[in-house]
Amino acid sequence: MITLSIIKADTGGYVGHSSVHPDMLAAAQDALATAVSDRLLVDAQVASCGDDISLIMTHEHGADAEPIHSFAWDTFQRTTEIAKRLGLYGAGQDLLSDAFSGNLRGMGPGYAELEFTERPSEPVICFLADKTEPGAWNLPLYKMFADPFNTAGLVIDANMHAGFRFEVYDLHEEKKIWFDCPADLYEMLMYIGAPARYVIHSVRSKTLDEQAAATSTQRLSLIAGKYVGKDDPVMIVRAQSGLPAVGEVLEPFAFPHSVAGCMRGSHHAPIMPVAIGQAHPARFDGPPRVTALGFQVRDGKLIGPRDMFDDPSFDRARSTANEVMDYMRRHGPFEPHRLPLEDLEYTTMRLLEERLAARWEPMAPAPLPVPAQ
Ligand code: F6R
Ligand code: MG
Ligand code: MG
Structure with missing residues (x-):
């Protein structure tokens, strides 16, 4: 079994929240190279989307493994040091805790991890997004694994007829549920259509009994109790041979759906699929970006990446x-550009309500009905 882990954090932006400084990427790449030569990792690459650094790693320690998570934590401490030295913006922004303990859950960095037995050929797409939240993957995952108008394989490939199981988290109440699709399709849509709260965490093929997709499912605002940046999620999707084809995995992004997260984490805006070199949100700290790094995994080695959205067929998107x-x-x-109030409750609205509480007064009572003569 091999585990593919993407662990990501915003440890400082260059300039503002738009990108990562090359010195930080070089330091992360160095740390990864050392971890590979020390045999902690089988293979690894650094990548970035906007102001977030992603460590893309293969290893044999499984998901939530202490040595892998603590290595990522230490690496983010190193990139934070560089960000501080260069005076970069929001240095150490996503490192919410003072010390590492066990694994990264609740500590700020996001992670998607997928453990699998490598197939004879193992195509995998790593998606990285900036200026949005984990629920941004709900719509594309639904299309990839449940919509035959997106994924022809659901109709044409007999290995896909049984459908897929979706693991959905309720981020408010910290509970989860499995939906068995297509049987539970309509029920599932009722939940995942509210992506600020319900987030697809993983997808499994029923026929192959294999995990096909994993997302990072944290919300920093819920962890920190106040706005500390959006979560800028990552996702891993395995493709082909009874799973959606690479083109079916990418197809949902031909529609730049509206996601939450742009400008102060407080606006809806379309998510733009871009080449890696274009993943630097500028206009109104947006529009939100998504990149797709394609790899063939061979004996745990990451053969790639291919920059999958560096393709004119995504120009129209x-x-x-x-x-x-x-x-x-x-x-x-105004809404719907600005998020609804309940999604802003961790930011301005709570303070404003306290400040204005005394100034609210009851409306004049409705006039009494005139008694009948
Ligand atoms: C960061 C983000 C940005 C910031 C904005 C204000 O991920 O979405 O839009 O929220 O640039 O940043 P501050 O409050 O740090 O000046
Ligand atoms: Mg930032
Ligand atoms: Mg970011």
């Missing part, structure tokens, strides 16, 4: 995203 961004921006501070 990018241009639609720009058009939708123009339309949304014209709403200024």
